[in-house]
Each structure stands twice: as structure tokens, then as C-alpha cells.
Amino acid sequence: MAFKCQRWTLANALPVIFVLWIIATVYGTHAWLHLRPLRERDARSFCVEAAVSNTLTALLLVCLGRAMFTDPGSVPDVPEWRDAQGGVWGSWQGARGGPVSRDPTGEDGSVVHEVKQTGGRRFCKWCDSYKPDRCHHCRVCKSCVLRMDHHCPWIANCVGFRNHKYFFLLVLYSFLSCAFILATMSQSLLRSLSLEYRSSRERFLMVFGLTLACIMALLLKAFLGLHIWLMLKATTTIELCEKRSRQGCSKPPPSYEQGAYENLRAVLGPHPLLWLLPVAPPAGDGLHFPVREARARAATGAGPGTAARAPAGAAGGGGALLGPEAEAGAPPALGEEPAVAR
Ligand SMILES: [Zn+2]
Numbered sequence: 408m409a410f411k412c413q414r415w416t417l418a419n420a421l422p423v424i425f426v427l428w429i430i431a432t433v434y435g436t437h438a439w440l441h442l443r444p445l446r447e448r449d450a451r452s453f454c455v456e457a458a459v460s461n462t463l464t465a466l467l468l469v470c471l472g473r474a475m476f477t478d479p480g481s482v483p484d485v486p487e488w489r490d491a492q493g494g495v496w497g498s499w500q501g502a503r504g505g506p507v508s509r510d511p512t513g514e515d516g517s518v519v520h521e522v523k524q525t526g527g528r529r530f531c532k533w534c535d536s537y538k539p540d541r542c543h544h545c546r547v548c549k550s551c552v553l554r555m556d557h558h559c560p561w562i563a564n565c566v567g568f569r570n571h572k573y574f575f576l577l578v579l580y581s582f583l584s585c586a587f588i589l590a591t592m593s594q595s596l597l598r599s600l601s602l603e604y605r606s607s608r609e610r611f612l613m614v615f616g617l618t619l620a621c622i623m624a625l626l627l628k629a630f631l632g633l634h635i636w637l638m639l640k641a642t643t644t645i646e647l648c649e650k651r652s653r654q655g656c657s658k659p660p661p662s663y664e665q666g667a668y669e670n671l672r673a674v675l676g677p678h679p680l681l682w683l684l685p686v687a688p689p690a691g692d693g694l695h696f697p698v699r700e701a702r703a704r705a706a707t708g709a710g711p712g713t714a715a716r717a718p719a720g721a722a723g724g725g726g727a728l729l730g731p732e733a734e735a736g737a738p739p740a741l742g743e744e745p746a747v748a749r
């Protein structure tokens with residue numbers, strides 16, 4: 408199913424315009440009030456600082472564009488995800504959320520770990536299709552999004568499987584850019600107070616730009632820290648919220664942790680040398696994710712060596728509480744709304 412581009416309303420475009428205004432204001436005040444006087448005073452420092460500033464800003468803008476316009480990933484419009492009797496899911500009984508008849512591990516290795524409380528497959532009534540693991544419906548984008556992290560109003564797009572890397576790099580380069588501007592332009596502000604003459608208008612604009620950069624740096628630092636932690640834990644913002652609201656549950660949700668290196672590769676792509684560049688997104692289809700074996704067994708209720716057995720309580724509805732629907736009991740549930748919208 409193609410990602411539906413129904414998000415460009417005026418209300419959705421305003422936060423994007425605000426972000427572009429912040430970038431232009433901070434970059435403009437730095438270039439005009441810090442770099443320009445620096446060129447006349449110290450040509451060597453000017454070359455270094457201008458190169459760093461322009462490189463960070465260019466990377467930031469490329470990441471912003473890619474995060475904004477890359478399809479985060481949606482459920483394929485193929486019978487396997489529409490027809491309960493067809494494809495690799497033909498072993499599942501009943502249509503649209505019927506009980507699970509046996510372990511969801513197919514002959515081809517296809518696995519689904521997140522099911523409803525009743526044991527049925529998760530189904531999106533808005534998109535009229537089944538949901539793969541880690542997929543959630545976004546009502547702003549009007550589409551199911553693969554490995555959805557959250558809907559971000561600042562890029563007017565969902566952060567999902569295919570654009571998560573660009574979003575993370577956008578946060579990283581925005582923070583670095585703000586920190587660099589803070590460190591360098593504050594020197595110009597100090598000079599203007601003692602050594603250099605500046606008009607009151609220039610001083611005001613310098614303080615304004617610095618304040619804006621400082622606020623953004625503080626916000627981005629917290630956000631960057633959270634997303635690095637989430638990446639290392641192989642979880643998403645929605646999954647973190649679900650785990651917290653499900654604390655005390657006897658059955659843990661599936662863990663997608665594969666070790667720090669593999670967790671980073673799952674978001675930043677297969678080549679470590681390209682991790683910090685807005686190219687080479689992660690491999691995979693966004694439909695299937697490896698689960699730690701022990702957790703997988705617990706999640707499906709099957710003991711060691713009994714992989715083909717039915718999930719515990721799958722038919723009776725008292726089994727593993729997996730997936731967003733499980734928490735709410737029936738769709739629509741927690742995961743169908745973007746749990747966190749930034
Ligand atoms: Zn949907």
C-alpha cells in the first residue's frame with residue numbers, strides 16, 4: 408500500500424515553516440554578525456569556521472529534506488497482508504483478527520510476534536490490511552507506518568523504518584550546528600561588549616540568535632540522548648511508551664535487541680563508515696524483525712524445541728499480551744494512534 412500523501416495541509420505545514428525560519432535566523436545571524444567581521448579580522452579562523460558551519464548546515468538541510476520527503480514505509484499492497492487465507496499467512500485461521508491456529512512461524516521463516524490479546528493478527532481497519540510487527544497506524548498521515556517511531560509535526564512526516572536514519576541525523580546535526588554557533592558567536596558577543604563597536608541593533612540580533620541557538624541546543628541535546636538510547640536498546644518511542652504502560656505484566660513484549668552493533672546497523676544502515684551520512688539506509692523490508700530467541704519463545708508461549716506449538720492461550724484469548732491492540736483489548740488501541748507526536 409503506497410504511503411498516502413495527505414499530510415500537506417496548512418496546519419501541518421506551519422511547524423515546518425517555523426523550523427525553516429529558526430534555521431534561517433540562527434544561520435543568518437551567525438554568518439552576518441560573526442563570520443563576516445571575522446573575515447576582516449582573522450582570515451584563517453574565518454575559513455575554518457565557515458567551512459564547519461556550512462558543512463553542518465548543508466548536512467542538516469539534506470537530512471531535513473530526506474526525513475521530510477522519504478516514505479517511512481507502508482504495508483505492501485499484496486494478498487499476503489490483505490487476505491487471511493493467502494500467502495505465507497494462510498496458516499492463520501479466521502479473517503481479520505481471528506484466533507491464531509498455530510505458531511506464526513511459516514515454512515519460509517516468516518514470523519509475527521505481536522498479536523492481539525485474543526491471539527489474532529493485528530488488523531488496521533483504516534488501511535484494511537494486517538499489520539506487521541512494529542507497524543502502527545498514523546492518523547495524521549492516514550497510513551500504517553512500518554516500525555513507526557512517532558509522527559513528527561516538525562517534519563510533517565512519520566518517523567518510520569525508511570526515514571529513521573535521516574531523522575536521527577537531522578537531530579544530530581541540528582544539535583552540533585547549534586552548539587558550534589553558540590561556542591563561536593558568544594566570542595563575538597563578548598568582543599562587542601568590550602573591544603568592538605556594534606550598533607544596538609546588531610547586539611540585539613546577536614543576543615536573539617544566541618538565545619535561539621541555546622534553547623534549540625538544550626532541547627536537541629535531550630532529544631538526541633533519548634534517541635541514542637532508544638537505538639541502542641532497539642526500541643522505538645511508541646514501544647517505549649507501551650512498555651512503560653505495561654509494566655507489571657507477566658508476559659513481556661518481544662525484544663528486538665541484537666547487541667549494540669546490530670542495533671545501530673538496524674537504524675543507521677549496514678555500513679559503519681556511512682552511518683553519519685544521509686545515505687545507505689538500513690537493509691531489510693521493514694516487515695520482519697529478528698527477536699531474541701528466549702523472548703520469542705516466551706512471547707509465543709512455546710517451549711524449547713516446540714516451535715510449531717500454538718501460542719499459549721492463543722485460542723482462549725488469555726495468552727501473551729503483545730502488540731498495541733493487546734494492551735487495549737481490541738482495536739483500535741494504543742498503537743493505532745501515534746503514541747508520541749513531536
Ligand atoms: Zn493503517
Ligand SMILES: [Zn+2]
Nearest residue numbers: 545548558565
Ligand atoms: Zn504520521
